[in-house]
Amino acid sequence: MKNVNMSVSVPSDFDSFWKSQVEALHAKPVEILKMVEKTSAKSGFKLFYVELKCNVYNGETDGIASGYLTYPTSASQNSKINLRVAFKGYSFSASDPSYQEGTATFSVCAHSIDCEKANSDSNYLKQQESKNTIFNKTSNSNKETAYFRGMILRDLQAARFMMEYFGEKGIGDGKGKGMWNGTTFTATGGSQGAFQSIAVAALDKNITNLDISIPWMCDVKAANGRKKSDFIPDYTAALEYYDTTSFAHLITCKVKVSASLGDSICPMSGVVSFYNALNCDKIFIASQNASHSAWLQPTNYKVVG
Numbered sequence: 001m002k003n004v005n006m007s008v009s010v011p012s013d014f015d016s017f018w019k020s021q022v023e024a025l026h027a028k029p030v031e032i033l034k035m036v037e038k039t040s041a042k043s044g045f046k047l048f049y050v051e052l053k054c055n056v057y058n059g060e061t062d063g064i065a066s067g068y069l070t071y072p073t074s075a076s077q078n079s080k081i082n083l084r085v086a087f088k089g090y091s092f093s094a095s096d097p098s099y100q101e102g103t104a105t106f107s108v109c110a111h112s113i114d115c116e117k118a119n120s121d122s123n124y125l126k127q128q129e130s131k132n133t134i135f136n137k138t139s140n141s142n143k144e145t146a147y148f149r150g151m152i153l154r155d156l157q158a159a160r161f162m163m164e165y166f167g168e169k170g171i172g173d174g175k176g177k178g179m180w181n182g183t184t185f186t187a188t189g190g191s192q193g194a195f196q197s198i199a200v201a202a203l204d205k206n207i208t209n210l211d212i213s214i215p216w217m218c219d220v221k222a223a224n225g226r227k228k229s230d231f232i233p234d235y236t237a238a239l240e241y242y243d244t245t246s247f248a249h250l251i252t253c254k255v256k257v258s259a260s261l262g263d264s265i266c267p268m269s270g271v272v273s274f275y276n277a278l279n280c281d282k283i284f285i286a287s288q289n290a291s292h293s294a295w296l297q298p299t300n301y302k303v304v305g
Contacts, residue, residue: 006277014246018250025153034051036048040097044072047068049068050161063154064114067095068098068107071104071176071179077179082183083184084098084106085106085186087196092111092128093118104180108155111128141236152242156203193212194244198247210251215259217239218245218273226267227268227270245273249277255282257271258286259285260287
């Protein structure tokens with residue numbers, strides 16, 4: 001296990017590329033396009049639908065980071081809360097609200113779509129899905145045009161919003177100002193959601209905890225006879241800028257990784273290459289008798305420190 005590493009080297013300009021992307025994102029303030037209160041499905045929580053402006057596309061000006069924000073009704077400047085950004089596995093759909101005690105959670109959509117329309121208008125979702133280029137080899141042949149670039153920048157905008165809304169800036173309506181406890185900000189998700197969480201933890205140093213399961217896009221080339229994912233874009237050199245393992249060396253927060261030994265979509269060799277590339281406080285949970293879809297209920301697991 002200790003000898004399993006990434007099949008190829010991290011691109012030499014990986015750090016500078018992402019530094020320039022983050023700087024471009026931060027060159028403009030967070031602009032809240034929508035923050036509409038909805039009926040919460042859980043007592044004791046507020047629920048909002050949120051859209052943030054996110055001009056991160058080549059030639060496009062209407063990109064949005066969207067999703068659902070929840071936080072305890074008891075939260076105040078005197079009753080501090082944790083922060084959390086949550087990302088779901090691969091799909092072309094809206095995000096779903098997530099509730100965690102003592103925590104403000106932003107459940108972020110992977111795509112630049114209006115979640116409210118997506119939940120009510122199947123035609124809208126079909127039209128937007130036709131623009132999805134995650135598996136487009138032409139787009140993925142250039143690090144600047146790969147679909148994952150916009151996805152990660154939207155995710156970073158969402159994390160930035162959480163810090164500024166619940167931090168001392170108190171942007172927007174100002175109701176969240178000072179609610180964050182200043183100690184705990186978690187990025188979490190499974191599969192593609194884990195891929196997104198890892199990128200956010202690598203590029204936003206406000207993240208204090210990374211809690212992920214079955215991370216996707218680890219060691220995308222899968223060379224030297226390793227098991228290749230059954231569900232992954234065709235390899236291009238540009239995808240190394242979006243390889244989960246490439247981000248590992250930038251992560252400094254606490255990390256918990258869960259994976260399934262029988263997973264053919266996120267093969268264990270790739271996940272281990274990511275884990276071995278981490279240089280931080282970390283823990284690994286390997287689940288036996290579990291496939292990609294069964295990771296939520298492992299029958300056996302072994303913790304490797």
